[in-house]
Amino acid sequence: MKPSFLNNKKVLLGVTAGIAAYKTAALVRLFIKAGAQVRVIMTPAAKDFVTPLTLSTLSKNPVESEFYNKNDENAVWNNHVELGLWADVFLIAPATANTLSKMVNGVSDNLLLATYLSAKCKVYFAPAMDLDMYKHPSTTISLTSLQEYGNRMIPATSGELASGLSGKGRMAEPEDIISFIEKDLSTGLPLHGKTILITAGPTYEAIDPVRFIGNHSSGKMGIAIAKNAADLGATVHLILGPSSETIEHPLISVTPIISAQEMFETVQNLYTKVDIAIAAAAVADYRPKEVAHQKIKKKTEEFVLELEKTVDILKWMGSQKEHQFLVGFALETQNELENAKKKLQNKNLDLIVLNSLNDKGAGFKKSTNKVTLVNHKLEVQAFSLKTKNEVAQDILSAIQKDLHD
Known part of the structure; x- marks a missing residue:
């Protein structure tokens, strides 16, 4: 239905x-x-x-x-x-x-x-x-x-x-x-008429037909943002990496992807058409340089896997930004705020959402999150631990405030 x-x-x-x-x-x-x-x-x-x-x-x-x-x-x-x-x-x-x-x-x-x-x-x-x-x-x-x-x-x-x-x-x-x-x-909703691109979940980078390089992202945070944005009237394009999470909403279209390259190609096709882009996905930084066509057998005591960088999707979006309001995420373990501010500036973002794995209750696969928002003026707004649904509302409120300032 x-x-x-x-x-x-x-x-x-x-x-x-x-x-x-x-x-x-x-x-x-x-x-x-x-x-x-x-x-x-x-x-x-x-x-x-x-x-x-x-x-x-x-x-x-x-x-x-x-x-x-x-x-x-x-x-x-x-x-x-x-x-x-x-x-x-x-x-x-x-x-x-x-x-x-x-x-x-x-x-x-x-x-x-x-x-x-x-x-x-x-x-x-x-x-x-x-x-x-x-x-x-x-x-x-x-x-x-x-x-x-x-x-x-x-x-x-x-x-x-x-x-x-x-x-x-x-x-x-x-x-x-x-x-x-x-x-x-x-x-009559506040984001009616706005089109939002959201990336969510992990990417899986194939080693062979069986194995891959990935991470623990569940996609919950990005999906919560997508749902709340749609509830505010926005038309949402959700690019979702491998995830057990699902979402249905009349204003959300979901494009499932596997790899960073697939996510990048989908972003390229949609980016010029959107008003707001929110990069919540945990994209793999590296992928195997060569992908085996058959399952790799365990033959030696050691196995060396040569990796190469994946495309930096967020940096590409920042470099191509014209009218879009661009939001990125930073998951840090040390010098959190300093690193988040550098990422904000280096990637030409309008807003960055900082997570720290040092915060109890935050991080992958959890239903809660603790974030700090930093806008393009380097103004900092820290929040307490909340459900990811509430965090999504805080992020969207900050976006709307910046758009109206």
Whole structure:
């Protein structure tokens, strides 16, 4: 299943009394399939078009319709404020002319409308009505006013209507509604429109078909940066060396590589197209000068392996830098800060992330890290031991700050 921006989102679906209410069953299923939690509020009249039992079964939550059950002396008040605060996304679909007018004018004569007036999240509405109603000046005022209030309209489409007429007023199809919301959720994020290149993990340099030179990098740090960057709206190209770690996100494309040369060639193909490049990979400094085509047999007491330097990918990126904001990593064991500053300047970086293997809880294969950031002004910012997810957030915050200064 393709990852979705709706994953783990809390979606409140408001259903009003229009014939298009029959599409809400499909909507609930699509939200659930995308990984969202779903709760449903119906206007009392909407229950004439689709049953609460259908929507509660699909959403796995009770459907709310009344402020309280008037026939139950022990009834619990359905708190519209709580419902409005619970939601990350509030979708009203179908949104009839009657409900649209009440939303504009602050009328709250049912639970759905009272919840709308209490909602603190993004509110989307999908109009659905007959052709003449949709074209009426009062409806035009409602649609315009609601968007001026900050609500997002999912435009009605043209097609055959319940009256038998054909024209505009048909509610958007469930798949198109989901697509609209997913796209909108990414648009307002702080890194929306930015393209980021991230290298992560180790490289393996072949000795023969069986053996290789490598290191202990797991790729966790680079993957955490990639996920957080994508969550902030960036389009991410992740070049990932051999790793057991996986990642799925609608804004992340992963290119798996093995060797430093493969990583370099992929970087070359992408570098001119990106705004930010973050070199988190632990690239091998040397590789065997000759690679055996067959497994090397153990025949002698000693075996000499001649090595040659691999390409310095980070230095190449620094030398080719035009508009890119370039971030490098330095893993040090002695004179850490001094060495990191030299690397920052020698490789023409904008920011360097310093790790020390002397810090407990930092280093390869761990879920935590302790970093110090040094920017191009040689300003130093040291952080305590944190999870790699939190470290990724700190790195991206520093990048955004520098970009805005």
